[in-house]
Amino acid sequence: MREGQRRILVVEDELTIAESIAARLRAEGFEVELAHDGPSAVAKAEQVVPDLIVLDLMLPGFDGLEVCRQVQAHRPVPVLMLTARDDETDLLVGLAVGADDYMTKPFSIRELAARVHALLRRVDRSVDHFGKRPGSTIVLGDLEIDPVERRVQRAGEPAHLTPTEFELLAHLAGRPRAVVPRERLLSEIWGWTDPAATRTVDSHIKALRRKLGADLIRTVHGVGYALEVPK
Missing domain, CATH: 3.40.50.2300 (Response regulator)
Structure with missing residues (x-):
């Protein structure tokens, strides 16, 4: 090799x-x-x-x-x-x-x-991106995202996320409450521009909801998703 x-x-x-x-x-x-x-x-x-x-x-x-x-x-x-x-x-x-x-x-x-x-x-x-931001833990209510160690927990409970799930969550957490179109998520996270592939985004959102709670990510039908700040 x-x-x-x-x-x-x-x-x-x-x-x-x-x-x-x-x-x-x-x-x-x-x-x-x-x-x-x-x-x-x-x-x-x-x-x-x-x-x-x-x-x-x-x-x-x-x-x-x-x-x-x-x-x-x-x-x-x-x-x-x-x-x-x-x-x-x-x-x-x-x-x-x-x-x-x-x-x-x-x-x-x-x-x-x-x-x-x-x-x-x-x-x-x-x-490369997160390695330049030591100690930059994202805290949104009871949700904590540690970009350096790539750890996520909600209400003190750790969640095991795949690399892509982590990227998707961090992307939404970077603009809480803002609605991000599915096509934009597909382009910025996956690097694809095929509108027919947005089901991939939907599947990963469902996986995040299963691991972190159904209330965390809001669906805006016909548009995309927004991360709600948990209490």
């Missing part, structure tokens, strides 16, 4: 798909490791310490949700989840256990590579 090279773990039981993803990511300059079932994915993640995981939902052994739970319990790592089922319940559960983004099969390998780059840029941007 070259100095500065990012390592991606691809977890996919369909070998043709796994090799296609790996070939494209290697061509993009990444080092790629492969796993084809749940138990080996968890073991491989511990062994190689990837910078990002591309994770299929349906796997032998145990599924991608359990892989995500076990991996995220050890260290936060960005996860792009792949699912053959366009089922919102599955996607929300995936987000709740630590996935940052998802794609529904069939998908474009080129689009997947673009999503990987965007997710890594988002993590890098967060580190």
Whole structure:
């Protein structure tokens, strides 16, 4: 592995798909490791310490949700989840256990590579931005956000957020009560401009509400979302 090279773990039981993803990511300059079932994915993640995981939902052994739970319990790592089922319940559960983004099969390998780059840029941007603001804890009522340590708690109770959930919450907390359009959130957090992809924003908002309380983020129908200052 070259100095500065990012390592991606691809977890996919369909070998043709796994090799296609790996070939494209290697061509993009990444080092790629492969796993084809749940138990080996968890073991491989511990062994190689990837910078990002591309994770299929349906796997032998145990599924991608359990892989995500076990991996995220050890260290936060960005996860792009792949699912053959366009089922919102599955996607929300995936987000709740630590996935940052998802794609529904069939998908474009080129689009997947673009999503990987965007997710890594988002993590890098967060580190660069917050690293320059030591001690800048955001306190809004009973909500506390520590940008440096990337910790969040509400009413003294810690919440485990994925990198993307943290970015989304911090973005809304930077302008409390202001309504931010879904398209703007998609552009500024995910780096996308596709209006059809705003469902991704909706899914992450639902995950934040599940973890931090339904009253924290207000929906302005047809427009976007606003963070309410909790009491």
